[in-house]
Amino acid sequence: MRNSITFFGIFGLVFTSVSCVSYDEDVSLSASQASAFQQFKAHVIPKLKRDFEKEDLYLLQFLRAKKFDVDEAERFILRESKWRTEQGFDGIHNEDWSDMECCYPVFLEGVDREGKPLLIFDIGEWDIRAAVVAGKADRMAKWMSKNYDLARMRTRELGKEGKNVTRFSLIYDMKGFSATSISAASLPFYATAATALDQHFPNMFDKLFQLNSPPIFETVVQVMRPLMSYGTQSKSMEIGGRSGHPKLGSGSTPHKSPSDTVATKRTSIIKNYFTYLV
Template sequence: MGGAKLFFTVFYSTVLIVSLVGTTLALENLSMTQAEKEKLDQFKEAVSKTTFPAEWMQQELTFVRYLRARDWDVRRAKSMLLETVAWWEENNMKDIHNEDWSNIEKDFPLHTDGVDKLGQPVMVLTFAEWELRQAAVQGRMDHVIRWFIKGFDDVHLKSFEYHKRGKTNGTQWNLIADMDKLSRQQHLCIQCLRFYTELAITFESRYPGAIDKIFVVNAPSIFRVILGLINPILSKSTLNAMQVLGTNKEEWGRAIYPHFAKDQLPENLGGRRNYSLVWNEIS
């Protein structure tokens, strides 16, 4: 009888999480105990009167991610989500994709129209093209940081949209950063350092649990400076998702190519991706 009860509890919890987000997901998203299910119900009740400014915020998977980010403490998870709601409104996030980015996107290119082999979207950038010091000197750093947050939000929205369309079974996304030619002068100046810390804080506090895989390739030894800044900020799940790879193409190719087809990667990563002319287009 006890064995049957245990089987039912495990089965029920697994079916519950599948019903939240689709037919199958990464293993980490399939495990939820009965106690955690009860915490989720408490959380849903606690935020039931909240007006959410974005559809993804009121998804049950979002609730689960915020609970996990706060160790299933309902009060702290609610506070975290309400802070995100306030941040969203204070920063006018509803209009971020309609702003004029013409003076930024050429100098700081990033792309979000590729996918991995599971259909999950990926944000790709070649960091050598980003002259952060120049942005700081010109007083554009806040705008560049907002541009990168736009990238976060764009790929995040696409993950939910692809899932809604049945293109994917999950709602996580990926990041590939090519650190070839990372420069102390252009990327590690004193004024540049808040770029990394502010983005790490924004990601962990506003999009917890959203990342599936992070690949940092062609990382020189000075990348350790950036890691030293953001490691204390990043969650365990984010750190576990990150692979920092050196300049050996065979090495990072073995890590990346099993997950991404060549037509989803740019030439500098050994691919043949032709990026969309419409930056925010869902292809």
């Protein structure tokens, strides 16, 4: 399924689109794919220690990422499992993240029109330069992955509740992004951020919306884009910023609003997002 987007930019009309993956596409397999999946499960389940790693959907997400090449997918998921151990992910959500929560806001609020969880990074408020100067670039990258994992967990919870949800949606709000956040020292952080979804959360997000991107951020985009898989690039869409305001095609419907109890800042971001997409 694809949603058509029309951008009204300063140079006229520009047509683009963002790929969306349906629940049926995520859970349906051809006969050959089903055979590969059974082979993959038999190979890797005895080698995985976490319960969620052994679940069909999680396994299938890694197998799809390698186009049903069982050997490649096995190396991929075992490498990811090792990374989770090395990064301390088994206890990551119980760590003290106050140094990140105070200055690098991220919200997991509400769902989109298809019931997918919305993960919002308020990047415009992030002082990336300060983190890099303080030697916290790696911790900031881990903070991003920690929140991706939180969205993965929420998606899993919804599935267990009987919802037809297999992925989450992402919003990066760039309003307020400063040129001081771009430097040679910060580029490794952006490179890590660009590859995190493909390397550690394959096929786990559906859409990535970038709001209010300033022209200066194109420098970062040029670094990040070649590092992303085609699938990740095809699910990314810029809203506002350089290209102006888009409108969805006539077949679109409004997204569901998140809870009224959310903080003013996140409410503003989501309202802005809904305004573009309704």
